[in-house]
Amino acid sequence: MSGLKKRSRGATVGVAPAETRRIGRPRNEETRKVILATTLKLLESETLQSISIEGIAREAGVSKATIYRWWSSKASIVLDAFMEHHLVRTPMRHDLPPAEALVDHIAALIDSYSGWAGRIVAQIIAEGQSDAALLREFRERFQYGRRAAVREVLESWRQQGGIPAHVDLELLTEVLYGPIYARLLLGSAALHRDFADQLASLVFSMFGLDNASGRRP
Template sequence: MSDGAPAERRERGRTRDAAATASILNAAMSILVEKGLAGFTIEGIAARAGVGKATIYRWWPSRGAVALDAFLDAVQPLVPYPEDEDFPTQLRVQVTALVRVFRDHEVGGVVRALMGEAQTDPDLAAAFRDRWLEARRTVGRAVFREAQRTGQIRDDLDIETAIDLVYGAVYFRLLAGHQPLSDEFVGDLVDYAVRGLAPSST
């Protein structure tokens, strides 16, 4: 949420109302799921949460920031950590998990909304990159590095590009909507990528 500071020194005055915060994030998430980003307004959130607009502005700089917090609140628990498998399997498990979250939990719409809004709001874009994308890439990077160490992929690989090769296609389908995020798609995608990243057969 906006801050980070771990409430070091007990400050004067009334403390932040945790109930209000939770109420705001719940209201935000339910509005996002019901109506998408259109119709996602600060006034609407305040009304549904039973909260003054100023209370929202005190803690979040923009509607996108609220949406991002609500999204992370709802979605952080859902994504798995890699288990001890070979590289193709690990990659397939990771991508499948992400696609399923997008497809099954009405989360895809929220991600679309957030990335759409981020095209207009640079602060949101940065926050989304740092708090969502980068967190996921950290996990992904570990998987690729381990695969490099065990010789399952080339060691002159640009890992950032390799990650984008796989996940770019997923986000592209999510955002452009020209093709479905099917399990077959994930299978082929991982297959082509694994081959493309493998060491030269010589």
């Protein structure tokens, strides 16, 4: 449940709080918040690499030990902070036909990644290259839900006859997401809105579908 230091506390997401107050001085929720907020604030002007746990502690008016007690690395703080304060909103609309919902979703993702959020995600992934646990956590917290939603839409699209039976939907998802992450990380080209349309167009045209509707003409 995040790159948090292992704490037996439990409290899995969604589960009823149960309020099993444990003995000992309780954790100060305010402290947790100020750490995450400070981290985000620092990230507005600095690189993940350039900020330090020392700096976060100093800026947040918090002891280093407190940070180390709860997080294992600065990247996992960022992960938490990012999830909490800036939860990327790239919903999958269920009121649109599959093709449109998909384009809408991808466009939102690209839009989000084209700015500040993209820089942060890129840096988390970068840190993940030398921190396997972080990378896994990133996948689980950022991608798991999203991928499932995309998968669902693709399924329903297929049922409407839009996608041939032999196409591997998982692979298709990778083909859609891959180029976006590649641009994000390699900086080979900017992440503009048009890129969403281009990507979709390509896929649509590949299936011989109409651009706008995703339906066979």
